[in-house]
Amino acid sequence: MSTLTVRFFAAAADAAGTEQETWDPGDAPTLGALRTRLVERFGEPMRRVLANGSFLVDGVVRRDDGPVDGDRVDVLPPFAGG
Template sequence: MNVTVRYFAAAAEAAGTEQEQLSVSGEPTLASLKALLAARYGEPMQKVMDAGSFLVDQVVRRDPQTALSDRVDVLPPFAGG
């Protein structure tokens, strides 16, 4: 499955880009995307993923079994009040 992954703030810094097209092999779940990103970008991306969130179908998702859509946003943790 091809997925457009958009990165914001620290996630974009870890990936070195704000957006890319990735091919997720096997079962297209959030778990498989996270494994792909960790292998591709290492510790900096892992830290973002551990503390951040993912938008799938414009809804915040953290369940590893969430099925992917054609676009996923990787969001770092946000501070504010």
């Protein structure tokens, strides 16, 4: 993987101030590292989103902190109803 596309939706985009960034995969080889980096970069608003949100890694919902095994991660806030 040469780059990792990180896309932000709804409240995650508001917290990030953008809808998409491209990162070097060395910056976040796991979802746990990505989660930490997002909070360091965007602060408390992103921490609140990630507390109950989820990730889509190449279209697969993930809530764990395991390896990023794709080239696109979508950061999703919690949605109404679950």
